[in-house]
Amino acid sequence: MREQLEALRDEALQLVNQASTQKELNDVRIKYLGKKGPITEVLRGMGKLSAEERPVVGEIANAVRGVIQTELEQRLVDVKQQEMDAKLALEAIDVTLPGRPKQVGQAHLLQQVTDEIEDIFMGLGYTIAEGPEVEQDLFNFEMLNLPKDHPARDMQDSFYITDEILMRTHTSPVQARTMLASKGEPIRILCPGKVYRRDEDDATHSHQFMQVEGLVVGEDISMADLKGTLEAFVKQMFGEAREIRLRPSFFPFTEPSVEVDVSCFKCGGKGCNICKQTGWIEILGAGMVHPHVLEMAEYDSTKMSGFAFGMGIERIAMLKYGVDDIRHFYTNDVRFSEQF
Ligand SMILES: [Zn+2]
Numbered sequence: 001m002r003e004q005l006e007a008l009r010d011e012a013l014q015l016v017n018q019a020s021t022q023k024e025l026n027d028v029r030i031k032y033l034g035k036k037g038p039i040t041e042v043l044r045g046m047g048k049l050s051a052e053e054r055p056v057v058g059e060i061a062n063a064v065r066g067v068i069q070t071e072l073e074q075r076l077v078d079v080k081q082q083e084m085d086a087k088l089a090l091e092a093i094d095v096t097l098p099g100r101p102k103q104v105g106q107a108h109l110l111q112q113v114t115d116e117i118e119d120i121f122m123g124l125g126y127t128i129a130e131g132p133e134v135e136q137d138l139f140n141f142e143m144l145n146l147p148k149d150h151p152a153r154d155m156q157d158s159f160y161i162t163d164e165i166l167m168r169t170h171t172s173p174v175q176a177r178t179m180l181a182s183k184g185e186p187i188r189i190l191c192p193g194k195v196y197r198r199d200e201d202d203a204t205h206s207h208q209f210m211q212v213e214g215l216v217v218g219e220d221i222s223m224a225d226l227k228g229t230l231e232a233f234v235k236q237m238f239g240e241a242r243e244i245r246l247r248p249s250f251f252p253f254t255e256p257s258v259e260v261d262v263s264c265f266k267c268g269g270k271g272c273n274i275c276k277q278t279g280w281i282e283i284l285g286a287g288m289v290h291p292h293v294l295e296m297a298e299y300d301s302t303k304m305s306g307f308a309f310g311m312g313i314e315r316i317a318m319l320k321y322g323v324d325d326i327r328h329f330y331t332n333d334v335r336f337s338e339q340f
Contacts, residue, residue, distance in 0.1 A: 001042065001049075001057050008038050009064040016071045021083070025076055032068055039065055109340040110210055110329055113317040114192050117212050120236045121190045124229065126214065129189040131174035133196070137164045139173035143180075143296050144253040152252050157198040167196035172253065175215045175308060179297035186218035187306070192313070203325045210313035217289065217299065217306035223256075226286055226307035230260055234283070238265045238320065245280055254287025254308055265319075274319070281319060284311035 012032040019025045031037060043061050046054055107115070118128060131139075137148075146153055156169035174191035192212040199205045216225065227246065234242045242265060246258040262283050264275035271277035286309035291301035314326050321340060323329070328336050 001053075002060055005039070005042060005057075005060050005064045008032065008042075009067060012068045013071055016068070016075050019075060020079060022076065022079055025072060025079060029072055033065060033072075106337070106340075108329075108337060109317055109321065109323075110313055112340060113313055113320070114210065114212065116237065117233075117313070117316070118190060118192065120233055121214060123236075124188075124232065126188050126190045129174050129178050129191045130193060131168075131171070131177050131191070133168055133194055134161065135166060135168035135173045137166060139176045140166060140168050140170075143176040143293070144172050145290050145293050145296075146252050150252060159196055159198060169197050170195050170310065171211045171213045172308075172310070175213060176293075176297060178215070179217065179294070179299065182217075184299055184304070186304075188216050188218075190214050201327065203327070204315075206314070206326050206330065208330075209326070211310055212313055213308060213310035215289070215306060215308045217294070217304055219304060221288075221305045221307060223288060223307070226288070226309070229307075230284070230286065230309060234262050237316070238262055241268070246286075249285060249287075251285060251287055253290050253293050255290045257285065257287035260284045260286055260309070283316065283319070284309055286310070 015028045039061055158169045159167040171191040171193050178187055178189055195211050196208050199207050231244050234244050243263045245261040249257045249259040251257040259282055261280035263269050264279050264281055266272050266274045269279035271279055275281050289306040289308055294301040
């Protein structure tokens with residue numbers, strides 16, 4: 001019986017030494033020291049032994065059990081330490097490894113062009129004004145000299161929400177709102193933003209696009225101020241050598257009204273495909289604020305005058321960066337966006 005117990009002890013101690021996890025150690029403990037383990041079994045069979053043998057075998061059995069217990073505990077301390085070391089090694093940070101490159105995005109081309117236009121006009125003392133895209137008929141049309149039955153409304157067919165509320169067709173309602181809020185005081189604002197029209201989408205039209213408009217109201221504001229301002233803008237936007245040309249036009253909210261052309265920046269006026277062989281490219285509409293518009297906004301039109309201009313940001317971006325289809329701006333293809 002002694003040999004049997006010593007064999008069990010050696011077997012158990014070998015397993016303890018081989019164990020490399022807490023679970024394996026626990027398995028050894030249950031197997032050899034548990035209630036159904038071999039040592040317990042040996043002790044149970046002691047009834048068959050003689051009175052002289054019993055204490056001797058009991059002592060050996062207890063000694064074997066004690067050794068296994070002690071070894072298990074010591075090994076457990078080591079295994080815990082090893083597990084901790086392994087975990088720390090796994091979680092260690094190697095500061096010499098190269099970093100993972102981050103994908104850094106950039107502003108959309110339309111935003112870049114908007115920023116560029118804003119910078120130029122802020123340099124001329126303008127402030128940026130914004131307004132709602134869901135607008136009242138009052139501000140979108142009526143206060144801009146476009147009463148309900150005006151035929152020019154047809155050119156700006158819109159998305160109506162109710163008879164009186166629509167998606168704004170231009171950024172001009174921001175001008176109307178600003179004029180009304182300024183209580184007769186001078187204004188110099190730039191209004192960029194999204195506008196909506198019920199247009200068929202094609203290479204140059206989109207049902208949603210971006211506009212930027214400018215408005216100056218004050219004493220003695222003249223057509224010369226308008227021309228000087230637009231010339232300064234065009235030279236900064238398209239190059240020092242650019243010139244502008246004003247052609248008579250019609251807008252309900254300005255009188256007189258003009259279309260503004262810039263001398264072609266590709267051919268310098270000789271004629272090319274961009275300027276359609278004319279040497280000039282139409283870029284914006286402008287004019288002197290109609291006295292009736294000033295009066296609706298509670299200005300005294302005998303003392304105050306003003307000019308306004310507006311342009312499509314997509315068109316400016318297409319011209320300046322050679323984009324051939326307006327739909328590129330909205331298809332969210334990063335291969336397009338990343339080029340600018
Ligand atoms: Zn040209």
